[in-house]
Amino acid sequence: MASKERFLERRVGSCRMIDILMAVTLGVTTIIAIILIAAVTTSVATPPKEAYTDDTSSDECLDIAVIGGGIGGAYTGWRLRDRGLSVSVFEYSDRVGGRLFTAELPVAPGTYLDFGGMRLKKRGHPILTRTATEIGLRMIPFTLRYGIPEQTIWYARGKHMRNTDFGTSRMPYDLPPSEMKVPDVLKWNIFNKNLIFLDNSTMYPTQDDVLKMRTVDGTLLYKMSIDNVYGRFASREAYRYISETSGWAETVGTHGALDGPTISLSYPVATGPPDEVMTIDGGMGKVPLTLMEKFLNTSTSHKLHLNHQLMKIEKRQAGGYNLKFRKTQTTDGITTPIQLGNKEVTKCARKVVLAVPQRCIQEIDFLEFQNNPEIVRNIDSIVGYPAGRIYLAYNTTWWKTGNPGITHTRSDLPNRQTYDWSTGTNNVSIIMASYHNGDLAHYWRELSQFGTPIPGSLPGVNAVTDVVKNRVEKYLSAIYNVSQSDIPEAVGGAMMLWDKYPFLAGWGDFKPGFDDRKVREMLYKPSPSEDVYLVTNSWAKGGLRGWSEGTLMAADVVINRYFQDRK
Incomplete structure (x- = not known):
């Protein structure tokens, strides 16, 4: 039995929890802990009762x-x-x-790292927007959005590309003219040309209509996997092109075709201004x-x-x-x-x-x-798709060398996506060095078992080892076209993999049928x-x-x- 009163301050992972344990009288000794649930991200003003x-x-x-x-x-x-x-x-x-789950690196207090959800859509997520406001949280713009095309490097098959290179012969893909498209346009074309629409006059089929859609060879679309669709109606090179430039595992795979590009069946039509992408001041x-x-x-x-x-x-x-x-x-x-x-x-x-x-x-x-x-x-x-993120901190934004306007990258390398995350008030700069999903979570999990945590790393499950750091820097050097030997020593790091109980996945898609x-x-x-x-x-x-x-x-x-x- 714990003593009747004690104060214990401890760090668990990247979370600091302050437990005040006390005994309650009324004839029965009951231990009640008043927890200030503060995950380094936030300081709750009034301790819960x-x-x-x-x-x-x-x-x-x-x-x-x-x-x-x-x-x-x-x-x-x-x-x-x-x-x-x-x-x-x-x-x-x-x-x-x-x-x-939000945390801070010891070397960069006040700079918040989100390991899971990191943003919200102001109009598209009305319940979360309303709730955050009601409980007194402040929403601020998430300036990185989903990656701004003009500020993005694509790196695939050893070649750097910019937004204007897509759909041209400057891409490192041997595509026929009919498939030489920007990825989103190509995906829309594959579906648009090979589906029998119940009403060709509508750009917005109802859910009932979508479930009745058939491919031109007579198969109900909702019973097909996305891989099956591409296997029937696209070249293998187009399949690889879509997979390698998307940044996401679920662009291809065994999940249902209705969870694939059919979401953008109305691709050519855009209505209204883009939704504002926001985050919570202090972390989600x-x-x-x-x-x-x-x-x-x-x-x-x-x-x-x-x-x-x-x-x-x-x-x-x-x-x-x-x-x-x-x-x-x-x-x-x-x-x-x-x-x-x-x-x-x-x-x-x-x-x-x-x-x-x-x-x-x-x-x-x-x-x-x-x-x-x-x-x-x-x-x-x-x-389900396991997912993960790796953050690294440096005393300089070395990745901006030769890339001053770049905030985001997508590649066919195992780190898949990167974001120029933040430079804090102490001039420590943080890059989200990997944002990945699918089997790559297992790849990084295996690597994390080797080496020792780097200086400034979060402990335990959130630790970045020297082996992980060296491997991710190898990929960063190729993506940003900077010699790995010129990358300065990292001063901190943190990672999180959503591949184990109770999560086992970051998100998921429906199976066919x-x-x-x-x-x-x-x-x-x-x-x-x-x-x-x-x-x-x-x-x-x-x-x-x-x-x-x-x-x-x-x-x-x-x-x-x-x-x-x-x-």
């Missing part, structure tokens, strides 16, 4: 158990905060935020941290349980569910099960919200899901007879599977549809 408790052995049944302390769990708790309900959030690791990680703080401060019946992994859901004869948790421990950002002592706890809840990604849901032992083949099939409808609308509608509440709900962007519509907005949209649907009985 009774933020964390280890007392999960109580027989009292929660009204709602929310599984997952990312933005989905934090937002769900915040939405339900003032309804007179007892709500607890259970998080696998020791930090709040999930894939919204402030969103879930602030939501969680406000949720916890609303009522003493609201709790946050860190280091709890949900293993099993069992129905109770008296109603509700017994939730079986395994306790975990986190050291330097690496979370593992506790091997000794009291390592399993059970908690009762009347309703359960699973605010976690697809693969995490698949690993929960819940017979009511596992015994229903249709639920299993729909949960398995997504192909699924109507995403039907899947999504079913999975909000997979079993009509069970009070278990899914709040995640894993099955969100369109491109929202890669954005926080998809999670918030799912939470709003579940709350508005199923949680209106008590306010």
Whole structure:
């Protein structure tokens, strides 16, 4: 048992957590930790009240158990905060935020690094925009956008290209004239020329129309993979061209063709000004941290349980569910099960919200899901893409040598994309040296097991080793046309790979043969007879599977549809 009062300050990964442990009287000694959830990114003004408790052995049944302390769990708790309900959030690791994770390098305080979500669309993400404003966060322009074409270098097959080189003979691709196009135009042409439109007069087919579309050889498009489409209607060189210049693994692959370039079936038509790309002052990680703080401060019946992994859901004869948790421990950002002592706890809840990604849901032992083949099939409808980022810090912007107007690069090398991230007030310059997804996350994971952390690196799971640094600098030297020997010594680094439990992927696409609308509608509440709900962007519509907005949209649907009985 911990002492009745103690103050412990510790760093875990790139997160600093301040735990104040105290005993509560009333005849029972209960340990309550008041956590200032501050992930180096943010300083929460008012500490949450009774933020964390280890007392999960109580027989009292929660009204709602929310599984997952990312933005989905934090937002769900915040939405339900003032309804007179007892709500607890259970998080696998020791930090709040999930894939919204922001940190600082020791050598560059005040310069925020986002390892997951790093931007939002002001008009395209109305729930996130509205919520950030309501909880008092300041949105600022994300000047890097998605890479500005005029400020981008493309590097493929050993050749540097600029935006104006695409679609010309200056590209290092042996394409016939019909495929000598800018990549987005080529993708649109492949689909436009080889699909039978139900109504050729419309540039914006409905979802029902899209599901009825057939290729010119009579195959339903939604049953095809994107690779199958390219295999039938494009040259192999065009396939490689699209893959190597896109910067993303999912431009090609085994996922459904409807999640490929058909999103841009209306490519030639543009309406209105481009959407503003914004971020949060202090990093995107402030969103879930602030939501969680406000949720916890609303009522003493609201709790946050860190280091709890949900293993099993069992129905109770008296109603509700017994939730079986395994306790975990986190050291330097690496979370593992506790091997000794009291390592399993059970908690009762009347309703359960699973605010976690697809693969995490698949690993929960819940017979009511596992015994229903249709639920299993729909949960398995997504192909996930691991993802990652690597940041390096220097005392000079060496990559600007000969490239003064460049802020972004795309290449066919294993670091795929780079961004000229920021130069802070102390003149330390940071480059996002790699932004990659797909199998490349495993490539960098393997390399990270070798060497030792470089000076100024974040510790543990976020460490950049000398082996990783040297390899990524090899690619940077080719992309920016700077000799590797002329690259100065890095003064810091950080990386994050979204390829392990509970994430296992940064985002995903639907497999062939699924109507995403039907899947999504079913999975909000997979079993009509069970009070278990899914709040995640894993099955969100369109491109929202890669954005926080998809999670918030799912939470709003579940709350508005199923949680209106008590306010």
